[in-house]
Amino acid sequence: GMVGRMKRCTYEGCLSPDVSSKFHFIEKGRAAGGKDWSSLVGYILCKSCHSRFERSGTLQRLQNRPLPPEARHCSYDGCDKPDKSSKFYMIEAGKTAGGQDWSELSGRVLCQACYKRFKLGGSLERSRTKPLAAAARRCTYSGCLRPDHGTKFYRIDKDKKAGGQDWSHIAGNVLCRACYCQYNRGGTLERVLERQPPSMSTSSDAISSDEAPGSEGLGTGGSKRKAKMQKEEEEEVAGLNSLVRVACAQLHMSDASQSKKPRTNRAKFS
Numbered sequence: 387g388m389v390g391r392m393k394r395c396t397y398e399g400c401l402s403p404d405v406s407s408k409f410h411f412i413e414k415g416r417a418a419g420g421k422d423w424s425s426l427v428g429y430i431l432c433k434s435c436h437s438r439f440e441r442s443g444t445l446q447r448l449q450n451r452p453l454p455p456e457a458r459h460c461s462y463d464g465c466d467k468p469d470k471s472s473k474f475y476m477i478e479a480g481k482t483a484g485g486q487d488w489s490e491l492s493g494r495v496l497c498q499a500c501y502k503r504f505k506l507g508g509s510l511e512r513s514r515t516k517p518l519a520a521a522a523r524r525c526t527y528s529g530c531l532r533p534d535h536g537t538k539f540y541r542i543d544k545d546k547k548a549g550g551q552d553w554s555h556i557a558g559n560v561l562c563r564a565c566y567c568q569y570n571r572g573g574t575l576e577r578v579l580e581r582q583p584p585s586m587s588t589s590s591d592a593i594s595s596d597e598a599p600g601s602e603g604l605g606t607g608g609s610k611r612k613a614k615m616q617k618e619e620e621e622e623v624a625g626l627n628s629l630v631r632v633a634c635a636q637l638h639m640s641d642a643s644q645s646k647k648p649r650t651n652r653a654k655f656s
Contacts, residue, residue: 395432397445406432419443442480453495460497462510471497484508518560525562527575536562549573564631 395403410431416423419440426439439445453474460468475496481488484505496504504510518539525533544557549570561569569575 392430394430395435396430397432397435399445400432400435402434403432406434408433410436442478444478457495459495460500461494462496462500464510464512465497465500467499468497471499473498473501475501522560524560525565526559527561527565529575529577530562530565532564533562536564538563538566540566 393404393406393409395406395409397403410433412423412426412429412431414424414427416427421440421443423439426445431439431445435445453476457476458469458471458474460471460474462468475498477488477491477494477496481492486505486508488504491504496510500510503512518541522541523534523536523539525536525539527533540561540563542553542557542559542561544554546553546557551569551573553569556569556575561575565575568577
């Protein structure tokens with residue numbers, strides 16, 4: 387028939403129109419691959435072009451066609467350098483490179499780094515969490531005793547499952563190491579031992595004349611009592627921090643965290 391008389395791909399963009407193990411004459415009504423072949427009726431396609439159209443519904447080699455300068459921008463929001471890459475890729479429909487499902491990225495542009503990451507792992511997200519910027523290294527839990535101090539800070543991901551806890555309601559927040567360990571272990575940011583104000587007698591005769599209204603600065607009793615209260619408070623804070631450190635140590639020494647039912651109480655964030 388027609389193919390026997392003319393063994394040449396009639397697609398003008400074909401790179402090797404005369405070289406193919408098989409040629410296909412496109413007849414009316416063809417529905418291979420569930421694609422619309424009506425615009426190609428009467429064409430003769432080499433095996434490569436025929437397979438490309440059957441797979442993606444187009445004869446264009448999108449992955450090999452140079453992108454215009456304005457399109458050379460990685461569309462992945464988490465890309466570090468979206469405009470700097472030696473190569474950019476337009477993801478075509480039906481792509482199966484690396485055995486991955488590229489359907490959700492169809493029509494998008496990726497830089498070389500993001501393209502390779504998806505091709506190898508099936509995800510654009512990095513496996514390791516990127517260190518937080520200096521400005522973001524602050525615990526957002528309003529009850530944190532030292533929100534600006536910590537060897538490590540964690541931004542909570544919405545899908546986090548560490549410790550078998552439900553982290554969804556604090557997703558997006560940043561926790562210092564102490565608060566992170568506490569939640570990872572117990573499913574709550576609130577400490578078991580709440581800070582209590584130093585006990586004070588309500589008896590009027592327990593208040594020295596130096597502490598009576600209008601007598602500030604008349605003696606040393608008030609300043610001594612204030613210093614004592616401050617010391618007690620500092621000792622209590624130190625004790626709480628010690629409890630947190632012990633909890634963290636126990637957490638890291640355990641072989642695996644036991645799943646616990648998440649608590650329903652929600653912590654307040656600044």
